[in-house]
Amino acid sequence: MTAFARITLLSLVLGLSACAVHRPPPAPTGPTIPPSGPSTQPSTRPSGPVTPPPKPLPTKSPTFAPPPGAASHWDGKMQVYVLDDQPDTFYRQRTYYRWSNGWSRSISPNGPWEDTDVQGVPPGLSKQYAQ
Template structure:
C-alpha cells in the first residue's frame, strides 16, 4: 500500500512541477491606440450627382417550410397569399392537397384539371380570400 501511495505522490509532484518550470512566452508590444476624435457627422441626405445603390431583392422562396408543393406541377410559394401559385395556370393555387381557382368566383378540386366544385370565400385559404374578395 505504501508503494502505491509513494508512486502517486511522486507522479503528482512531477506533474505539478512541470507547470511551475515553464516560462511564459514573450509578448509582442502592440502599437498604442490613437485617441478617438469626434469626426464630422454623416449626412443622411444623398449628395447631388451620387446615387445610392438599391438593395438587391431577396430571392422569392420556391417552397414553403410548412406546406408541400403540388405534385408534378411548376409552382412557386407566395408568402402573402399562403399558397402555391401554379405557374402554367392563371389564378390557380394549391395548398394541402387542394387546388383553388378564381374565375369570377371560387371553386376547388383535388386535381388541377378538375372536376371543380363551387365554394365561397370561407372555403379558401385566408390570403386568397383577401386578394380576391367576393
C-alpha cells in the same frame, strides 16, 4: 557515445545549420509599373444612399409541400402555391383552388371542381381576390 547517437546528432546539426544559412531573395529594385486600367480616385461628391438589393422570393414554402407533378412557385403574400401553367389556379394542403368569377376547389388540377365561398379558401387568397 555510440555510433548511432553520433550520426543522429550530426544529422540534426547539419539539418538545422541549413536553415540558419538560407537568406531570403533580394527585393526587386527596378522601377514599379502602375497598374493598367481606370483610375480609382475617390469621388469628391458623396454618392446617394445605398439601397440593398431586394430579397429573392422563396420558390418553396417552409411549411407546405408543393403540388405533385405541376410546375408552380410559392407566393408568400397569399400563402399558396401558384400553378405556372394554369391561370388563377392555386394549391395548398392537397387542395387546388381556382378563381373564375367565384371560387371553386378540387383535389386534382383538372377537376372536377366544386363551388365554394370565401370561407372555403385560404385567407391569403380571399384577401387577394376580395369581391
